[in-house]
Amino acid sequence: MSNLSLIIWIPLLPLAGFILLGIFGRKYVGKAAGLLATATMLASTLIALYIAYGYFTQYAGNYPKLVPVNYTWLSFANGLSINMGALLDPISAMMIVVVTFISLMVHIYSLGYMKGDERFPTYFAFLQLFTFSMLGLVLASNIFQTYVFWELVGVSSFLLIGYYYDKPSAVAASKKAFIVTRFADLGFLIGILILSYFSGTLDFNTMIGSLTDPNSVQLQSAASHTFLGVSALTWGAVLVFMGGAGKSAMFPLHIWLPDAMEGPTPVSALIHAATMVVAGVFLVARIFPILSISTPVVLEVVGWVGAVSAVIAAIIACTQTDIKRVLAYSTMSQIGFMMFALGVSKYGGESGLGFTASMFHLFTHAMFKALLFLGAGAVIHYIHSNEMKDMGGLRKYLPITHITFLLACLAIAGVPPFAGFFSKEEILLAAYENNPAIYYIALVTSGVTAFYMFRLYFMIFWNKNATVHHEHHHGEGGFAMMLPLLILALGAVGAGFIPFGHFVSSDGLTLESHFDLQFSAAPVALGLAGIFLAMWMYKKENNKPQQFATALSGFYKAAYHKFYIDEIYLFVTKKIIFNLVGRPAAWIDRNVVDGMVNLAGNSTVFVSEKIKKFQSGKVQQYAIWFLVSAVLIAALFIYVWK
Amino acid sequence: MDGSTIIFYLLAGMTLGCGFLSVLTRQIFRAAIYLLFALIGIAGLYFWMNYEFIAAVQIVVYVGGIVVLIIFSIFLTQQAGDTLASPKLGRALFSGLAVFCAFAFTMLQIWQDGFVKAGTAGEPLTVRKIGEKMLSTEEGGYALPFEVISMLLLAAMVGCIVIALRQKPETEEIK
Amino acid sequence: MQPGLFHILFISTTLFFLGVYGFFTRRNLITMLMSLELILNSVNLNFIAFNKYLWPGQMEGLFFTVFIIAIAAAEAAVAIAIIINLYRSHRSIDVESAEEMKY
Numbered sequence: 001m002s003n004l005s006l007i008i009w010i011p012l013l014p015l016a017g018f019i020l021l022g023i024f025g026r027k028y029v030g031k032a033a034g035l036l037a038t039a040t041m042l043a044s045t046l047i048a049l050y051i052a053y054g055y056f057t058q059y060a061g062n063y064p065k066l067v068p069v070n071y072t073w074l075s076f077a078n079g080l081s082i083n084m085g086a087l088l089d090p091i092s093a094m095m096i097v098v099v100t101f102i103s104l105m106v107h108i109y110s111l112g113y114m115k116g117d118e119r120f121p122t123y124f125a126f127l128q129l130f131t132f133s134m135l136g137l138v139l140a141s142n143i144f145q146t147y148v149f150w151e152l153v154g155v156s157s158f159l160l161i162g163y164y165y166d167k168p169s170a171v172a173a174s175k176k177a178f179i180v181t182r183f184a185d186l187g188f189l190i191g192i193l194i195l196s197y198f199s200g201t202l203d204f205n206t207m208i209g210s211l212t213d214p215n216s217v218q219l220q221s222a223a224s225h226t227f228l229g230v231s232a233l234t235w236g237a238v239l240v241f242m243g244g245a246g247k248s249a250m251f252p253l254h255i256w257l258p259d260a261m262e263g264p265t266p267v268s269a270l271i272h273a274a275t276m277v278v279a280g281v282f283l284v285a286r287i288f289p290i291l292s293i294s295t296p297v298v299l300e301v302v303g304w305v306g307a308v309s310a311v312i313a314a315i316i317a318c319t320q321t322d323i324k325r326v327l328a329y330s331t332m333s334q335i336g337f338m339m340f341a342l343g344v345s346k347y348g349g350e351s352g353l354g355f356t357a358s359m360f361h362l363f364t365h366a367m368f369k370a371l372l373f374l375g376a377g378a379v380i381h382y383i384h385s386n387e388m389k390d391m392g393g394l395r396k397y398l399p400i401t402h403i404t405f406l407l408a409c410l411a412i413a414g415v416p417p418f419a420g421f422f423s424k425e426e427i428l429l430a431a432y433e434n435n436p437a438i439y440y441i442a443l444v445t446s447g448v449t450a451f452y453m454f455r456l457y458f459m460i461f462w463n464k465n466a467t468v469h470h471e472h473h474h475g476e477g478g479f480a481m482m483l484p485l486l487i488l489a490l491g492a493v494g495a496g497f498i499p500f501g502h503f504v505s506s507d508g509l510t511l512e513s514h515f516d517l518q519f520s521a522a523p524v525a526l527g528l529a530g531i532f533l534a535m536w537m538y539k540k541e542n543n544k545p546q547q548f549a550t551a552l553s554g555f556y557k558a559a560y561h562k563f564y565i566d567e568i569y570l571f572v573t574k575k576i577i578f579n580l581v582g583r584p585a586a587w588i589d590r591n592v593v594d595g596m597v598n599l600a601g602n603s604t605v606f607v608s609e610k611i612k613k614f615q616s617g618k619v620q621q622y623a624i625w626f627l628v629s630a631v632l633i634a635a636l637f638i639y640v641w642k
Numbered sequence: 643m644d645g646s647t648i649i650f651y652l653l654a655g656m657t658l659g660c661g662f663l664s665v666l667t668r669q670i671f672r673a674a675i676y677l678l679f680a681l682i683g684i685a686g687l688y689f690w691m692n693y694e695f696i697a698a699v700q701i702v703v704y705v706g707g708i709v710v711l712i713i714f715s716i717f718l719t720q721q722a723g724d725t726l727a728s729p730k731l732g733r734a735l736f737s738g739l740a741v742f743c744a745f746a747f748t749m750l751q752i753w754q755d756g757f758v759k760a761g762t763a764g765e766p767l768t769v770r771k772i773g774e775k776m777l778s779t780e781e782g783g784y785a786l787p788f789e790v791i792s793m794l795l796l797a798a799m800v801g802c803i804v805i806a807l808r809q810k811p812e813t814e815e816i817k
Numbered sequence: 818m819q820p821g822l823f824h825i826l827f828i829s830t831t832l833f834f835l836g837v838y839g840f841f842t843r844r845n846l847i848t849m850l851m852s853l854e855l856i857l858n859s860v861n862l863n864f865i866a867f868n869k870y871l872w873p874g875q876m877e878g879l880f881f882t883v884f885i886i887a888i889a890a891a892e893a894a895v896a897i898a899i900i901i902n903l904y905r906s907h908r909s910i911d912v913e914s915a916e917e918m919k920y
Contacts, residue, residue, distance in 0.1 A: 617916035620733075620841050620849075624740060627837060631744045638751070650820040654828050661832050661855055665839035670848060677851045680832075684858050687825070691869050696882055700861075703886050708854060708893045715897045716847055719904045727911075729842035737841035745834040752826050759871050767876065775876060776883075784880050791887045798891035802898040808905075 004068035007051050007086045010096055011135035013044040014103075018128035025121030033121035034114070037128055038107040044135075045100040052093040056503055063503075065089040065205055067141050080201055085141035087204060090504040091285050091359055095138035095278075098366045103131040103270060105484035109374050110266045112480035113381060123163060127270070130156040134275040138282060143192050144202045146286070150188065150247070150279065154181050157276050161263040173259035180256040184246020191239030194232055195290075198225075204286065212293040237291055237298040241284060241305075248280025248335050251309040255566055257332055261324040261386075265377030268324060269370045277331060278362050281338045288355060288506060292347040303343020307438045310336025314448040318455065319560040322386045323376050326456050327369070330412065333449060334365050337442065341427040344434040345506060352506035354434065357426030360500040364419035367491035368411040374485055375405040379460055381481070388459045395461040400482050402461050404489040409457045411492040413450035414527045416520070422496035425520055432519070446523050450530030458538035650690055657683030668725045670716055678709045695769050822870040825862060832859035846900045846910045850893065857889045 017040040025033050055063075070085035086092075107127060114123055133152035140146040155178075162174030192202075199207040199218045210218040211233070225232040242253075249257035257277070261268055271277060284291065284302060291299045310333045317329035338358045345354025378401045383391055395402040411418035414425070424446060431439040558564065614625075657680050664676035681704045688697035729737075765771075779785045832855055839852030861882045868878025900910050907914045 619912055619915070623837075624737060624841055627744060627841075628740055631740075631747055635747065647820055650824070654820075654824070657828060658831055658835075661835045664855070665835050665843075665852060670845060673848055673851060677854065680855065681858060684832075684862055687828070687862065688865060691825075691865060693865055693869070693879065696861075696865060696879060699883060699886055703890055704854070704858070707890060711893060711897055712847060712851060715900060718901060719847070719910050726848065727844050729844065734842050737838055741834045741838045741841070744837070745830060748830050748834075749827070752823065752830065757822055757871060762874055767879070772876065772879065776880070787880075787884060791884055795887065795891050798895050802894050805895070805902050806898040 004051065004054075004066065004088065006047055007088060007096075007139065008069050010044050010048050010051070010100065011132050011139060013040045013047075014128040014132040014135065016040065018125050018132060021121050021125035021128065025125055026119070029121050031120065033124045034107070034111045037124035038104070038111065040128065041100065041104045041107045041131065044131075045104045048096040048100040051088070052097045055088060055093045056090075060502075063090045067205070070141060080196070082144045082202055083142040084145055086139040087141035088139075091282065092138050094359060094363060094504055095282060096135060098363060099131065099134050099138060099275060102366050102370050103127070103134075103275075105370060105374070105488055106266045106270045109269075109377070109481055109484040110264075112478045113266055113377055114264065115478075119163075123264070126156060126159045126163065127267070130160060130267075130270060130275060134279070137279055141204060142202050143196065143204060143207065143287075146283065147185075147189065147192055150243070150283075151185065153247070153276055153279060154178060154185065157181075157260070157271060160267040160271070161260045163263050163267065167262065169259075170262035173256075173262040177256040177260045180253055181246045184243050184253050187239040187246070188243020191236045191241075191243065194236030194239065198232060198236070208287065208289045211290045233290075234295050234298055237287070237295045238301065240287060241291075241298060241302055244280030244283040245305060245339075246280070247283075248277050248339065249309075249332050250280065250305050250336065250339060251312055252565060254309060254313070254332050255569060258320075258325045258328045261322070261328055265324065265373060265380055268327070269373030269377070277335050278338075278366070281335060281342070281358065281362055284339065284342050285355065285359060288342065288345075289347055291342075292345065292506070299343050299345075301343075303340045303435060303438055306336045306339025306341070306343055307441045308336070309333070310340065311441050311445045311448075314445045314452065316560075317452040318448065321388045323379065323388055323391070323456065323460065324373075324386055326388075326452060327372055327376060330372075330449065330453065331369060333445065334361070334369065334412070337424070337427055337445075338362055338365070340438050340442065341430055344431045344438060346434070347506050351434070353426060353501075354430035355506035356501050356504055357423060357430050359504045361420075361423035361427055363498075363500070364411070364423045364492075364495045367419055367488055367495050368408040371404060371408040371485065371488035371492050372412070374481075374488065375401050375408065378481055378485070388456070391460045393462065398461075400485060404485045404492075405461070406457060407489050408492050409453045411496075412453050413531060414446055414523060415450075415531075416524060417493075417496065419492050419494070419496035421520075421524070423500075424523065428523055429519060443523055443526060447526035447530045450527040451534050454531045454534035455538050458534055462539050646690070650687075653683050653686040653690060656680075657687065668728065670720055670726055671713075673726075674709060674713050674716060677712070678705060681705055681709065693767070695767070695772055822866055825866040825870075829859040829862040829866070832856075832862070844911050844913065846903070846912060846915070847897075849912070850896050850900070853896075854889065854893070857885060861885055 017037050021029060021033050021037060029036060055066075066088040067085055068088060070083050073082045073084045075081040107124070110123065110127065114120055117123060130153070133149050133156050136149035137146055137153060140149060158174045158178040161177050162170050164170045195207060195211070196202045198221055199210045201207050201210070210216045227235055244250075246253040260271060263271070291302065313329040313332035313336060317326050317333065320326045320329060338361050341354045341358035341361065343354070345352055345358070347355075378398060379391065379394065380386055382394070382398060385391070407418065411420040414421045428439060428442055428446070431442050561567070660676045660680035660683060664673045664680055667673050667676060681700065685697045685700040685705070688694075688700060775782070776784050776788055836852045836855030836859065839855065840849055843849045843852060864878040864882045864885075868875065872878070903915055904910050
């Protein structure tokens with residue numbers, strides 16, 4: 001396929017849009033900014049679909065890793081250079097489709113949602129920047145390029161979360177997101193340095209090649225150097241995973257995610273469905289061969305971190321009352337599923353099922369989670385509140401939103417034949433075969449998932465009748481807002497039927513996935529049980545939830561307060577780090593460092609106070625001093641220094 | 643003692659005496675006149691040393707230019723018959739002492755130095771030769787310093803005009 | 818005694834320090850300027866004397882003298898412009914009246 005180099009236009013179009021809107025948007029483009037950005041996004045999506053279609057049809061069955069574009073940016077040594085390029089393999093082909101498609105949906109939706117906003121062009125410029133960064137990240141052929149775009153994703157998420165910068169909570173949330181992910185990125189950077197130091201390259205393909213070959217010099221030296229009893233290779237892999245965990249909001253670095261809901265709702269959809277949070281999963285998938293072949297220990301860590309995040313987030317989600325926060329925790333839980341699916345996978349063949357399942361879930365999750373967020377956006381747009389207690393009985397007012405939201409809930413709950421069912425089944429199957437402990441955790445979590453999603457659903461659309469105190473001056477929102485909902489609903493229903501194993505697998509070969517009805521019985525039953533429990537508790541307004549809350553008071557409170565993880569962080573940073581490190585450092589800064597500076601300054605002032613009398617303004621006095629000094633110096637030269 | 647020696651001593655006496663009086667007199671106009679005679683004495687010494695060109699320049703520039711300029715500025719700034727304030731005694735004593743020490747020191751150095759004669763007498767200096775050398779761009783020519791000095795004179799002229807320009811009334815009031 | 822280099826150097830040194838003494842003790846700016854002229858002239862005399870007695874074939878001392886005279890003329894003109902300006906603003910040309918340029 002000769003026109004593979006078209007691939008660079010996929011990220012470049014949004015970049016062009018960003019530059020255009022960022023520089024000229026507010027003055028010259030104005031209202032047309034949204035349409036312009038949507039047009040670039042549409043073009044980018046079409047190219048991505050074309051490229052992916054061509055790739056998957058041409059190489060059906062055995063997918064190579066292609067590098068259609070590669071530009072050497074900084075060259076350090078032979079083999080060690082920072083490149084800017086595009087790497088096309090099954091996962092990046094899938095990711096460009098997901099990212100451009102979801103971003104397109106969000107763009108269209110934003111046309112309606114953000115209508116009338118004062119900084120409309122700026123908003124779209126940020127969206128374009130965000131999409132550009134994410135596309136650059138998934139296409140990166142070089143781990144350093146990944147890092148560059150990784151940080152760009154961080155910056156643009158900072159801009160978008162803090163979009164309403166006159167709201168203190170939004171400012172705090174964007175700072176929090178930035179700092180937490182930055183902290184994780186520090187690990188990522190060190191990991192990159194370790195891995196590239198030992199492999200002698202930054203290029204993904206070469207690095208994976210040399211670090212997975214058991215006979216290679218690089219692997220042996222990386223494995224033989226140890227620090228704190230752990231080999232350098234393991235350190236590198238763990239630190240890279242730390243970066244991924246920070247971006248993907250894995251426990252315990254997840255604290256930024258719920259607060260990130262302060263941004264506009266379409267942005268939340270973009271962050272949670274397609275871009276920022278799946279970056280971590282994508283990164284782990286990218287270096288998956290290294291993890292699974294050379295450092296299975298790290299893969300174990302990945303699996304457990306994913307499983308713990310999944311269950312904790314699911315429990316917290318059951319108690320939250322802010323609709324977007326529930327969705328945020330559900331995202332965290334689903335990302336946890338993807339992570340542990342990678343964690344329980346092995347490289348190649350049948351045992352690589354987890355890898356395929358993880359990517360499959362990433363794909364389906366992008367569909368229904370975007371749908372959920374956009375639906376939530378429509379609800380919030382209608383009711384002007386994020387709190388569930390202000391909602392209820394909205395099914396009469398928002399029929400389209402209601403139906404699409406229900407479909408998404410069914411999908412995420414894993415009810416057949418919706419999208420989530422297939423991907424979740426594969427994940428559970430992979431976990432069952434490799435790590436039963438994680439399997440049982442996941443099984444319970446998927447039941448809890450069904451419960452909290454339907455709790456959300458019933459609370460919004462059934463339950464009591466909301467006191468809609470504002471005039472019905474607008475209905476569900478315009479065509480622009482409904483169209484993405486409908487398209488995504490199609491995706492949420494139909495995405496599961498894609499034979500994903502044919503396209504994406506750990507080793508590039510086709511993987512035949514098979515469904516076992518007996519195996520599916522347990523998770524589906526649990527999911528249905530969760531749904532019915534939610535229906536029983538929340539369909540009509542009653543005091544059952546209250547009773548449950550009081551019965552489980554301690555646990556409920558802990559979950560409601562997100563298991564006090566934020567408080568623990570605050571305690572560690574404020575009490576321990578500030579007091580033990582910050583304050584002494586501040587003291588030294590104020591008294592020793594500043595003291596030295598002040599001493600220099602003060603002594604200068606003191607001396608100049610003393611000698612300023614010489615500067616009397618009396619010319620003749622100066623002249624006398626001049627003569628005396630000149631004579632003395634001449635005498636010194638003549639008699640003393642000859 | 644031949645005539646040349648007598649003339650030298652006369653010129654030296656005139657120069658030093660007038661210089662001395664010019665520095666010490668209490669009347670500013672007389673100081674200017676004494677200065678004039680001291681400068682004429684120096685011009686005479688140039689004549690005595692057979693440097694007629696320099697002597698002429700000395701008379702034209704100093705006597706005809708600078709001293710006249712000084713006298714004009716005295717007219718501009720001084721009331722007739724004013725006597726100058728005498729210097730403070732302490733200042734005068736200290737300056738005198740410092741100057742005397744420096745003078746003694748310098749004379750000692752001159753006395754001790756042998757001053758070896760390095761060149762041989764060449765052809766006599768003519769104005770033509772000086773002019774050729776002044777505008778020569780060959781090695782040892784003085785064309786570049788000549789041009790630099792001309793620039794300096796131009797700059798000084800512009801500077802004088804700018805400084806001495808009458809300022810606008812509102813700035814003049816500020817004292 | 819036949820007058821020679823030493824005599825002329827004596828004259829120039831005396832003139833120089835007379836000028837310096839005048840520069841130290843005079844309070845009127847114009848008389849200070851006159852002292853300055855004496856100092857410059859003594860230097861010129863030195864150059865000419867050295868040229869005559871030590872390097873008779875050369876012309877360097879002569880040219881230095883010419884240039885110093887030119888510079889002295891420029892300097893005198895600028896100085897007098899400044900003095901007149903000072904007189905305009907202070908109604909006095911005492912050094913004490915120009916003592917504002919200090920710390």
